[in-house]
Amino acid sequence: MKHLTALIVFSLFLISCQTKISREQMAHLNGYWQIEKVMTADGEQKDYQANTSYDFFEINGDKGFRAKVMPQLDGSFITNNLKEQILVTYEQDGTFLNYVTQYAKWREQIKTLTEDELVVENAQKIEYHYKKAGPINLD
Numbered sequence: 001m002k003h004l005t006a007l008i009v010f011s012l013f014l015i016s017c018q019t020k021i022s023r024e025q026m027a028h029l030n031g032y033w034q035i036e037k038v039m040t041a042d043g044e045q046k047d048y049q050a051n052t053s054y055d056f057f058e059i060n061g062d063k064g065f066r067a068k069v070m071p072q073l074d075g076s077f078i079t080n081n082l083k084e085q086i087l088v089t090y091e092q093d094g095t096f097l098n099y100v101t102q103y104a105k106w107r108e109q110i111k112t113l114t115e116d117e118l119v120v121e122n123a124q125k126i127e128y129h130y131k132k133a134g135p136i137n138l139d
Contacts, residue, residue, distance in 0.1 A: 025114075029059050032056050066083065084100070117129075
């Protein structure tokens with residue numbers, strides 16, 4: 001019986017440690033993000049030293065979009081005006097970004113979200129690690 005109680009307490013501890021992103025934290029998602037690395041399900045890591053495009057997120061409430069943008073040397077950004085619509089859902093097992101385009105639907109779980117760091121995981125257990133980005137400044 002002691003072991004069963006210990007197992008239940010340990011299980012509840014693990015569940016309570018699960019990362020959940022609050023509605024207040026979602027404000028950190030808005031802006032430009034540059035991918036730093038990708039971690040595959042089997043532990044392989046691919047680092048990105050320089051990127052020619054950033055992801056721009058704009059979330060208002062539980063809806064928004066993501067667009068690919070390219071930074072320019074003068075500090076501006078250009079885009080192809082293609083946007084992936086996003087619905088944010090807060091579920092028991094985490095916070096999810098649900099994407100919809102004309103061609104596909106998919107979702108990513110937000111694992112980490114701070115002012116400077118974003119980690120999302122897709123259905124194939126691939127993690128995308130981003131850092132907050134801004135205009136290129138050559139000064």
